[in-house]
Amino acid sequence: MAIDKIWVLAEAGDGGPTPITSELLTEARGIASTVEAVTWGPDTTSLAAGLGEFGATTVYDVGDLAGSLPGAPVAAAIAALIEGGNAPDALLIPATYDGRDVAGRLSVRLDRPVLTNVTGLGTDGGLTTQHPVFGGSLIVTARFTGEGPGIYVIRAKSFVAEPSGGPPANVVAAPAPNTGATGAAKVVERHQEERTGPKLDEAAVVVSGGRGLGSAENYALIEELAKLLNGAAGASRAIVDAGWVPYSHQVGQTGKTVKPTVYLACGISGATQHLVGMKGSKNIVAVNKDQDAPIFSVADLGIVGDALKVLPALIEALKSLG
Amino acid sequence: MAMNVVVCVKQIPDPAAPGALDPTTHTLERNGKLILDDSDAYGVEMALQLAPTDAGNEVILVSMAPNNETSGLRTALAMGATRAILVSDPALAGSDALGTAKVLAAAIKRAEPDLVIAATESTDGYTGTLPVQVAELLGLPSVTFAKAVAVDGRSVKVERQTESGYDDVESPLPTVVTVTAGVVEPRYPSFKGIMAAKSKPVDTLTVADLGIDASQVGAAGAGQEITDVSEAEARGGGEIVVDEGDGAQSIVAFLEQIKVI
Numbered sequence: 001m002a003i004d005k006i007w008v009l010a011e012a013g014d015g016g017p018t019p020i021t022s023e024l025l026t027e028a029r030g031i032a033s034t035v036e037a038v039t040w041g042p043d044t045t046s047l048a049a050g051l052g053e054f055g056a057t058t059v060y061d062v063g064d065l066a067g068s069l070p071g072a073p074v075a076a077a078i079a080a081l082i083e084g085g086n087a088p089d090a091l092l093i094p095a096t097y098d099g100r101d102v103a104g105r106l107s108v109r110l111d112r113p114v115l116t117n118v119t120g121l122g123t124d125g126g127l128t129t130q131h132p133v134f135g136g137s138l139i140v141t142a143r144f145t146g147e148g149p150g151i152y153v154i155r156a157k158s159f160v161a162e163p164s165g166g167p168p169a170n171v172v173a174a175p176a177p178n179t180g181a182t183g184a185a186k187v188v189e190r191h192q193e194e195r196t197g198p199k200l201d202e203a204a205v206v207v208s209g210g211r212g213l214g215s216a217e218n219y220a221l222i223e224e225l226a227k228l229l230n231g232a233a234g235a236s237r238a239i240v241d242a243g244w245v246p247y248s249h250q251v252g253q254t255g256k257t258v259k260p261t262v263y264l265a266c267g268i269s270g271a272t273q274h275l276v277g278m279k280g281s282k283n284i285v286a287v288n289k290d291q292d293a294p295i296f297s298v299a300d301l302g303i304v305g306d307a308l309k310v311l312p313a314l315i316e317a318l319k320s321l322g
Numbered sequence: 323m324a325m326n327v328v329v330c331v332k333q334i335p336d337p338a339a340p341g342a343l344d345p346t347t348h349t350l351e352r353n354g355k356l357i358l359d360d361s362d363a364y365g366v367e368m369a370l371q372l373a374p375t376d377a378g379n380e381v382i383l384v385s386m387a388p389n390n391e392t393s394g395l396r397t398a399l400a401m402g403a404t405r406a407i408l409v410s411d412p413a414l415a416g417s418d419a420l421g422t423a424k425v426l427a428a429a430i431k432r433a434e435p436d437l438v439i440a441a442t443e444s445t446d447g448y449t450g451t452l453p454v455q456v457a458e459l460l461g462l463p464s465v466t467f468a469k470a471v472a473v474d475g476r477s478v479k480v481e482r483q484t485e486s487g488y489d490d491v492e493s494p495l496p497t498v499v500t501v502t503a504g505v506v507e508p509r510y511p512s513f514k515g516i517m518a519a520k521s522k523p524v525d526t527l528t529v530a531d532l533g534i535d536a537s538q539v540g541a542a543g544a545g546q547e548i549t550d551v552s553e554a555e556a557r558g559g560g561e562i563v564v565d566e567g568d569g570a571q572s573i574v575a576f577l578e579q580i581k582v583i
Contacts, residue, residue: 185463193488
């Protein structure tokens, strides 16, 4: 089946499309002759310029959701477009909090499965997908067997965003039909967490800590080092599960995917769950007491030692460099 | 008022044991002993806190397995869940997330839930769409990525993780809520709990018992296939040194070399 038209679920970020939205639009442009976007929110008109910049010709606007979580209304709006005869061959959805909600609900509405955790796309008589398994040591290639459109949930940083310099996308209203009980979850208040440094998934330097830190208090070393390097502080799932740091710091299969210039893994053994989220980093430095820790198999520089000794010394050395 | 809280739980191969893909079907091998997915222990604990069973509430586990396996369910029953519904049928082997969601939704409906709790995603399959698919099939609202959950009368109040912080979300019951790891501290089963778990009811149902056509589930109903499995490009060949007090200096030199400092 030829892939002529792709829709990208577009999310608004600071002053334009989110980075993953631009990545998906760029990739879609390389595969299909027509790339269109679906979005929601109070101000799609200004977002349309950014979407056009990355190659979307049209943006279907579900509109302001009046506080409803996006999953149900956006999926209902997309299903209504498709049932009305306007169907893409594939729908690319960012692996974000809201993106996965939309994908799950749309899957039921269209009675089609979802291919998730996609990190690469190919064309071989239709779209094929790549998925890392077992910490990225194996790559599985998959495809849909049924009728389109296929629903694909794609991880951040799978593709490199490049603007096409296109004109603003044409905004077409696509309001959600009544979603009944399914749309009843409402946001009553939003809270922005204070963040001093760069975002975890956009930082050039990421310093992450794991169980080897010994206790929650020692995570302060990770934060201090991250700050000194103008980077972001990450964490392994083990210490998020243990309640040392919030989930928003988690790097890995069930957390964020990062691809910084350098990733410093401190006291992290390198479970497959973690490796899949950071293996794409340009340079990897690992500090761990256990010389057989799997993290060393991906490290460019590995220090077999106690993170609680190496980190304070590293912090001092960086401070003395000014 | 007494509540029925359903917790979706998954029994998975021990993640500490090396995983493998079946060479012919390319699905995850599940032949060994199955354990309760760690991710689900948070959901069970959350349910027990929101709906204390000594106050007349029920915490009902719903799970699915191709081979009648219950060892993981016993762990959750030992924590304090009141009973379990296990859908077990050879026809389920190879189900995709949508097929699984159809089966779980039908089983959950039988428990007449006020609240359905699931992990944001399983440790082994991590598709992360299943709870929302269940919600859509049941016609219920859903709140994913909860980092705090409270029940207030007939509504649930959730702090939902966002990219930049969190949202306070309210939803009328019944609602499907997915919880992130670390949201509560799962209790260890007590000896008394382990003994009591042995006699707690586990209703085992087949796909036919749920009124689902076997062609909708399992490998037959899966709308996706794996066409290839290959080794990823290996990294490594890096320099590994034992810290003799100079580890920090080696890192500084490396960071200078790659021009980060």
